[in-house]
Amino acid sequence: MIRETIYIGKDNSFDLTLLADGAAIDANLLTRMVVVMKSDSDTRTVDSDVDAAAFDKTVGGGVISFIFGNVMFTGQPFPADEWSAQLTVYDVSHPNGLLWDEEFMLDTVEPDA
Numbered sequence: 001m002i003r004e005t006i007y008i009g010k011d012n013s014f015d016l017t018l019l020a021d022g023a024a025i026d027a028n029l030l031t032r033m034v035v036v037m038k039s040d041s042d043t044r045t046v047d048s049d050v051d052a053a054a055f056d057k058t059v060g061g062g063v064i065s066f067i068f069g070n071v072m073f074t075g076q077p078f079p080a081d082e083w084s085a086q087l088t089v090y091d092v093s094h095p096n097g098l099l100w101d102e103e104f105m106l107d108t109v110e111p112d113a
Contacts, residue, residue, distance in 0.1 A: 002104035007111045008077050010069040017062045024062025032090035037083040046071055078108040
């Protein structure tokens, strides 16, 4: 399982390569991306329709960069926690979205400096 770290308040990113039948998808065709994150006590959603800067689909090769360190929820940053995350992608052919098969883990942490 994929596990990534989000540094709260920082610009660090993590990348996922999206493959369909073993080939990289054309991420530029995606019209929306939604990540639902669940911890033991909370659920948060990061939606490209709301926070476009949290996603970069221009990297190429099916790579999506996720820049979540500065995402705010009702004026507050992510709390430090461990999250399971699911990605749903949307395009013209799939207006209701496709749930990406692989769940991944995210750790949100306060950086030391």
